[in-house]
Amino acid sequence: MLYKIQKFTDSTYFTNAMKVTIAAVIPVIVFTYLGKFGMGFAMAIGAFFTYPSDIPSSLKHKMKGIVFTAFLVASINLIINIVHPYPWIFYPFLTLLIFLLSMISVYGQRGTMVSFSGLVSVSLAFSNISTGWAMIEHAGLILAGGLFYLIVSLVFHYIRPHRYIELQIAECIKLSSKYLKLRGDLWNTNTDKKLIIEKQLHLQVELNTIHQNIREFIISNSTVNGSSNQNRKMLLVFISLVEILELSLSTSFDHEKLHQKFDDQPELLLTYQKLAYNLAASLKKLSKSVKKRKVYVSKYNLLKDLNALQHAITIYEKDLGKIAASEGVLMLTTMLQYAEKQVEKIKIIERAFSLTSNKLDFKGIDKDLEKFLTPQYYPLSTLTQNLSFSSTIFRHSLRLTITLMFGFILGIFLPFQNVYWILLTIIVILRPSYGLTKERSFQRLIGTILGGLIAFGILYIVKENFVISILAIICILLGFSFTQINYRVSATFVTMYVVFVYGILTPNISDLVQYRILDTLVGAALAFLANHFLWPSWEFLNIPNHLEKAIKANQQYLKQIAIFYNEKGSLSTAYRLARKNAFIEVGNLMASFQRMSQEPKSKQKQLPQVYKLAVLNHSLLSSLASMGTYIQSHKTTTASKTFNIVIDTVSKSLEYAISILKENNLDSSENIPQEELAMHFMELKKIQENEMKKGIPNDDEEEDFQLKMQEAQLVIEQLVWLNNLSENIVKTIKILKTS
DSSP states (O other): OHHHHHHHHTSHHHHHHHHHHHHHHHHHHHHHHTTOHHHHHHHHHHHHHHGGGOOSSOHHHHHHHHHHHHHHHHHHHHHHHHHTTOHHHHHHHHHHHHHHHHHGGGGHHHHHHHHHHHHHHHHHHTTSOOOTHHHHHHHHHHHHHHHHHHHHHHHHHHHSTTHHHHHHHHHHHHHHHHHHHHHHHTTSTTOOHHHHHHHHHHHHHHHHHHHHHHHHHHHHHHHHHOOOHHHHHHHHHHHHHHHHHHHHHHOOOOHHHHHHHTTTOHHHHHHHHHHHHHHHHHHHHHHHHHHHTOOOOOOSOHHHHHHHHHHHHHHHHHHHOHHHHHHHHHHHHHHHHHHHHHHHHHHHHHHHTTTOOOGGGGTTTTTTGGGGSOOOOOOHHHHHHTOSTTOHHHHHHHHHHHHHHHHHHHHHHTTOSOHHHHHHHHHHHOOSSHHHHHHHHHHHHHHHHHHHHHHHHHHHHOOOHHHHHHHHHHHHHHHHHTTTTOHHHHHHHHHHHHHHHHHHHOSOHHHHHHHHHHHHHHHHHHHHHHHHHSSOOOHHHHHHHHHHHHHHHHHHHHHHHHHHHHHOSSOOHHHHHHHHHHHHHHHHHHHHHHHHHTSOGGGOTTHHHHHHHHHHHHHHHHHHHHHHHHHHHSOOOOOOHHHHHHHHHHHHHHHHHHHHHHHOOOSOSSOOOHHHHHHHHHHHHHHHHHHHHTOOOOHHHHHHHHHHHHHHHHHHHHHHHHHHHHHHHHHHHHHHHHO
């Protein structure tokens, strides 16, 4: 229990909540002591408005984002107060303002957060409409609150400058550990392979998100502030984690074939499974030590596990004889070599966190980093290009604008107590995704009712304002802490905070709870209906785009592998970029499927085909990673003509799949030579069989012979598998389009 509390209070979410709570509470306490509660509360509002824009990035970008947001929300509040008395100006201006603020989301995560801050500022501007000097003073206090939040954020940054990235790395290590554990589960007899693959796909989405967070933070810090030793260490750990994931994908063996082949040698597979589990357990323990900031001490003897597997392979070969066991030995040796590479990467991470880092580990790791990061600039052309119904953000901006204006007019003409709460509910709930909007609607409503009842019960018992104030501070701290973890819990605590504040200011607390629940219900209903009827962004409309990007990314990854196999040499930046994009786009495809599965049944068009295509693309990525990893870590022979023909054929199949998606062209424009392809596969297999029939060479040549045979077996298997996967992708897309 204590560990869970410590883990929660040490999390990024709790730290961020601490920042905004301190920035909001201190002005209220100081100005209340001076008899100016209203001024302190206005500064607290400014801190709340500015807080969302404080996303992880370099210090320079963080400061620019917070300052811009602070001035933006203060300006919005002032301008709304200025134009509010003039209806013919006010309503058109408000409509345009909401739309433009919504469209800022086209500029990525920071743009989305600034947009949210601006929209919240619009909604709460109606809670305090002023005139004359009062409105200037109020806007100035909001600005002061935002700038005070910047000071608090900077203090936290300098106290623990590396804590955010440490926690993100720790979480990434933990997710990677889970992924390795799932790979180990595949070796269980009669395991549910479909369920494990589904879990892997969901985990891939989480890994993509955290990889992007780490990449943005580390690389932006390196390019803006230069590369410190700490930053380079974290970059080394991150690169090792990406390579561990690639190695995990590389172990995409035909498990059914292996189970059949080694059915009478179960101890072999159990030995490998134990190694896989210990790899996962090592990473899990490492993750905990990073979170606790303790020097890592290895608990698992991975080298012993590797030796045990090597010994098991030797016994297997001895029992069956070299010739009879040759194919099985090649399979097992490949598995062993992948495991050795994973152990090597884990040892690099262990050294990074055990104060014995090898300077050679850092060599060349910060080369071409800026190419892995989306440039931080915001051209007007990005906004203008999205001003069409083909843009999801444009449709969402229109939907949000109409819903907010309707809610505002409804609140004015009907006897609602707080119109701004209806607007705030709509802003918080209405998301571009139908599934998330539906989920948030119910969670916010339940949280509001529950929070209102709990707070009302506490106020019925507790009458002391000091105690209520302490409870309010605790509630706002927990409310912000749970925003990303559990929105229902967050809504409960935020509601309790609001009720406690009003409980101090006004005696009509029961009326407040009733009106807040009513306002929330109206806002949630409007958001839900708008997302269903106003240019809805049903996910089946976005699936073709995500499919195209995933197939193209895999195709580019295949191209870079072929170039590397033909030209040898060192791993190029183009190769690493292609690998990164393939991981991201396949994860995005799965995320799109997840969103689609949350939508109404009538909108889940061809859901089985979409899921199958997500699995096929993931399998294609695994096969590519397997081939790419082998080529990187082994001295390979010259690429054959047959290899390039098969690669070209697979690439053409993927190109054909894309053309079907884009043009609905079910007739192949390329003549894929299937008969000729089959002959090439037969030719490769005959070469392999002939080599094996020659017997085992003398001792001097045996190692070289084994490497060539291993390469031939792996490359042939992966080429056949790649061809089958590309054909299945084409067939499934045809079914998707025709149905």
